Structure formats: C-alpha cells, structure tokens
Amino acid sequence: MKKKPAAEPAPVDRRQDLVAAAYQQIARLGFEGLRTRDVAAAAGVNVATLHYYFPTKEALIGDVLKHAMQRFRSTMPASGSPSEQLRNHFAGIRRLVREEPELFAVMGELALRSARDPAIRDLYQQTTNIWQSTVRGLLAKAVRDGLVTGSRNLDAQASLVVSALTGASMIPLSRPARLNETIAELERSLGLN
Amino acid sequence: MKKKPAAEPAPVDRRQDLVAAAYQQIARLGFEGLRTRDVAAAAGVNVATLHYYFPTKEALIGDVLKHAMQRFRSTMPASGSPSEQLRNHFAGIRRLVREEPELFAVMGELALRSARDPAIRDLYQQTTNIWQSTVRGLLAKAVRDGLVTGSRNLDAQASLVVSALTGASMIPLSRPARLNETIAELERSLGLN
DNA sequence: TTCTGTCGATCAATCAGTTGATTGAGGCAG
C-alpha cells in the first residue's frame, strides 16, 4: 500500500535521491543536523537502504560535495568579451543566490569544514583556485583589450573579487541588499560600466 | 597535591575557563565537534561542574558568542583622520587574523549558525550592522574632507568592504596571500594610498 | 535459483544532562 513495487515507469535513481536529500538537509541544518535516518526518510527509504548505496555517512557527504561543487562551477563564465564574461559571471552568481540559495548554504558549510577535513579541502580548494585564476585570466584579457581601467596588480583584483563574492554569498547577510551592492561596487571599481 | 586549596592568589574563574575552552574547541572542530565533556576536561573539571555554571550546552555557546563578538569589535577603528581610521581598521583585521586566527574560525561558525539559530542571529547581525555603518560613516567623513576618491554610493562601498573582509577572514583560504591582496586592492579602490 | 533492492529490528557507541555523595571554607555558639 505504501509503495508500488512494480510497473514504475521512472525507476527513480535512489542514489541521486539520497544525495539530493542530504544536500537539502545540510542546507537547512548544517553538518551538525545531518542525520542518516532523516536523509533516508526524506528520500522515502529505510536507513539500511541508504547504507546499501553508501557504505558510510562520509561517503554520502563526498557525493554531496561533488554535486555542490559541480553546481557552483556552472556560474563560471562562458562566452563574450572578457568584460562581458565578468559581468555575466557576477550576474550568474546573483541569479543563483536568488534562485538556489541552498547551494551557498552548503558551500559555506563545506568551506568551513574544509579547514578540518582533508577530503573536503582538496576538492574545495581546487574549485576556488580555478575560480580565482579564471577571474584573473579574464581581467588580464580585459586589460589587454583596453576594456577596463586596469590596475597594476591583477592578483589583488582577482582576490578582491573572490573574497567579496565569497563573503557576500556564503555568509548569511544581515543586510539583504549587500550582495547587489557588493557586485555593483565591484563592477564600478573594475571599470566594467 | 594537584591544587593548593588555600592561599591561592588567583582563584581561577571557572566560568571564564569553560568559555575559553569551548571557544578553542569550536575553533578547532566547529560546532559539530563541540562536546561538553571535552570542554569540561579541557578546563580541568567534571561535566557536572560545567552544568553547575551553565544549565545547558546552549547557554555555554551563548557566552562563547558574546566573548567572540566582543573580541571582534576590538578591531573597530578608534582615532585619527577618517582615512587613517580605515587603514587602521584594515591593519587591525590583518593583524588579528595573523595573531588570533581562532577568532575568525569561531566567527565563521557563528555566522553560518546565525542562519538557523535566532539567539545567535540577533547578536551576530547586530555586530555586522554596526560594522557596516561604522565603515559607511568613515567613508562619508573621508569624502567630506576630500581625502578619498569618493564614489556616489557609500552603501555600496561599505558593503564591498564588509563582504570582502568577511570572505577573506572567515572562510579558509586556498590562497594564503588572498587576505593581504584583498586589503591592498580595497585600499586602492577606495583611494586610500 | 540467484541476484538486487528493500525493510524491520537491533547493536554498540556516544551524548547531554542528572543524581547522590563528598570536600573544604566560613560562621558562630559555647
């Protein structure tokens, strides 16, 4: 009665469901509040089933981590002139914060945990390193094309961009407008207007 | 043998010791790894003694929160011209990150937790609101005195400062130089050189 | 039959918080 065992057209990917459930749980309650039972229940299965797909809780977290990082990389710029790409990147983050705030809650949790957990640190740092050098590369190209008011220090500019976006997206804001203001001022200071 | 019961000049403030122990524990392991027994042991007392001073774990965390926030406010600028105060503020944070990194680990934990815990949210947001408006006030004064290259939007500039410093200090950095670069670029973009 | 997926039941470990007892310092009456 509680489940139709057969004739299910979409065979539901349990693995994916469990990762998604854990992801939501972390977004709402942090790692502190992550319970295997709750994750299993949210995915509509028994705890034992969770352990059928993931040997340990850590293994499940590993998959959540991969999922979050991959999701985050989708904000990386793609096409257009360098300064357009930068503006699109900023707009992409702004949109993602609005439409998918859970991602940044999870990213924040992962960022803090990366200080203690080597497995998380590797993937997290890899992602932010790519981020930083991507921004730096775009700034370099933009300067070369004479599109922005170039500073002498591209590393410093890229660091400011990454720091500001990190701080404004991953940390809960007391001032709701802060993200928009931060991005606006970032664009101004880079001469992207 | 382990303690001189009488004639003790410093009668050890247990309450303070317990808060300090919890503070260090959070800095090292996050809220996830905060165990009342470990805190008590680190303070050299029994769990029951901890509960003698703090009715619950939450009450203990409350005192840790107050301690951390008060500590953080010590970076707030004090004297000098507006632009000097801003530079001093940045230097103060840079120094504190170097000399007392635990504070920012704890601040990061509290910041994330503030999204779920109303008790933490109140104090945390109050602190960041004061921070933001202090920076904004200094920028306003600096512009009035003609000391910096003023932008039209002081709120946006203050938001960038707060976002960038938050992101560069509370989130573990993959790129160690990022904090210095961020501050340097912040000063440049505000015309503080 | 055998393999895959699922579940109810259960275990061992861990945790926050409690209980009852002990210790030592200070007050104070004799």
Place this chain on the structure above:
DNA sequence: CTGCCTCAATCAACTGATTGATCGACAGAA
C-alpha cells in the same frame, strides 16, 4: 580554641535518548 552547622563547588556514576551502522528476512525479477 573547639565543635557543629551551612553551603558553594566538585566529582564518579548513572540515565535516557539518539546515532551510525549491521543483520537477517523477504519479495520480485532474471
């Protein structure tokens, strides 16, 4: 001073609840 009382502070041991993980059973598909 001495003996008695009180009380803040402390501890060892326990409780009740929760948690991650495991086991054996069982159903359906191949």
